[in-house]
Amino acid sequence: MKDLFAVVMLSGIYSLLTASFFVAMDAVDVAFTEASVGAGIFTLLMLTTITMTGRYERAARHKPTLALAVVLATGGLLIYGTLDMPYFGDPQAAAHLHVAPRYIHDSMQEIGVPNIVTSVLASYRAFDTLGEVVVIFTAGIGVLALLSVARRPEDDAEINSVNDSMHEQHLILRIVTKILIPFILLFALYVQFHGDFGPGGGFQAGMIFTAAIILYAMLFGLSTARRVISQPLIRLLTAIGVLIFGGVGVVSLLNGGNFLDYNVLSDDPVAGQHLGILLI
Amino acid sequence: MILGLYNYWIVIVLMMIGFYIMIAHGNLIKKIIGLNIFQTSVFIFYITIGKVDGGTAPILADGITRYSNPLPHVLILTAIVVGIATTALALALAVRIKEVYGSVEESEIQEKDNQKC
Numbered sequence A: 001m002k003d004l005f006a007v008v009m010l011s012g013i014y015s016l017l018t019a020s021f022f023v024a025m026d027a028v029d030v031a032f033t034e035a036s037v038g039a040g041i042f043t044l045l046m047l048t049t050i051t052m053t054g055r056y057e058r059a060a061r062h063k064p065t066l067a068l069a070v071v072l073a074t075g076g077l078l079i080y081g082t083l084d085m086p087y088f089g090d091p092q093a094a095a096h097l098h099v100a101p102r103y104i105h106d107s108m109q110e111i112g113v114p115n116i117v118t119s120v121l122a123s124y125r126a127f128d129t130l131g132e133v134v135v136i137f138t139a140g141i142g143v144l145a146l147l148s149v150a151r152r153p154e155d156d157a158e159i160n161s162v163n164d165s166m167h168e169q170h171l172i173l174r175i176v177t178k179i180l181i182p183f184i185l186l187f188a189l190y191v192q193f194h195g196d197f198g199p200g201g202g203f204q205a206g207m208i209f210t211a212a213i214i215l216y217a218m219l220f221g222l223s224t225a226r227r228v229i230s231q232p233l234i235r236l237l238t239a240i241g242v243l244i245f246g247g248v249g250v251v252s253l254l255n256g257g258n259f260l261d262y263n264v265l266s267d268d269p270v271a272g273q274h275l276g277i278l279l280i
Numbered sequence B: 001m002i003l004g005l006y007n008y009w010i011v012i013v014l015m016m017i018g019f020y021i022m023i024a025h026g027n028l029i030k031k032i033i034g035l036n037i038f039q040t041s042v043f044i045f046y047i048t049i050g051k052v053d054g055g056t057a058p059i060l061a062d063g064i065t066r067y068s069n070p071l072p073h074v075l076i077l078t079a080i081v082v083g084i085a086t087t088a089l090a091l092a093l094a095v096r097i098k099e100v101y102g103s104v105e106e107s108e109i110q111e112k113d114n115q116k117c
Helices: A004-024 A028-053 A065-082 A100-110 A116-124 A126-149 A153-167 A171-194 A202-220 A222-228 A231-254 A268-278 B002-024 B028-050 B070-101 B106-116
Strands: none
Touching: A004 A028, A004 B028, A028 B028, A028 B070, A065 B002, A126 B070, B002 B028, B028 B070, B070 B106
């Protein structure tokens, strides 16, 4: 397909299908994240990118036979490799025998949170999560450095004028969005604070927040969104988010490894929010 | 029963689709989408490993004894969020390349590089 717009839309649908597949596989938290990240943020980021880079792909000049051969060979080898793997859904598979039983049996006494995924994420594997927040932060800095250094003011003005003229035409879209946005934000907060008991948590809430903000920016123009949320503020918030997370870690280590006050859920949305707003 | 391995084959097919898009297409945006499909196939791989027959979602409740393995879920949760961060970085790079070269097609970028030398 040469029309990248259609490609992006299809990949959004693909993400949504993946998310529903995750629900069928009992991974509700992952499904939630995939739905908000894959179908929401990814599609929005892609759309903003193709408005800047052009909508159509040029026809390829070389024949794809070599690529096809490489792909088929790799695929064949991988399928051969699966013959030694445990069967699908086998409770005796190696993956289920080591740390998972401990998480399932003891996390209620040790953490006191019914959602095992949340307790593992925030407590047992907190270092991973800290690393993840740092990665997001670094990526955010990278995106900022790449996009804002070279941007000249006249470019901005040009983009804004194109945006503004476009937005005035979509009256229905704008009104519907205006009605929807408060509900989206409310839902994000619900997901955030209900994460202990049901699926959900900081990342998903942050992503939903971001989606709402990007939606707003797309429909009302960048300048309006900038007025609501200024860029330095976001930078500050993200830095604070990372610092709080790191700080809580250090403090709890000093207190003899008391992780009960680990309030990871309230820090991550900030990072998520930061990430999304960058590419508007 | 060799058919009990079908989940891995689905993953491999998806992974190869992503791989093919990555190496056969010249458009940088399409390459990023291919990378994304590749990434999702790895997510699906982990999640299917975590699935246990007759298990439910790993949220503790009374009267349920068998849960799916929560560990892959946690890992993939992290992976998805890191994935979107790297994708955003890749897209930002694509936008910069477009600004400098005026194109996101690999062949055109190479032509311009060759002219400069």
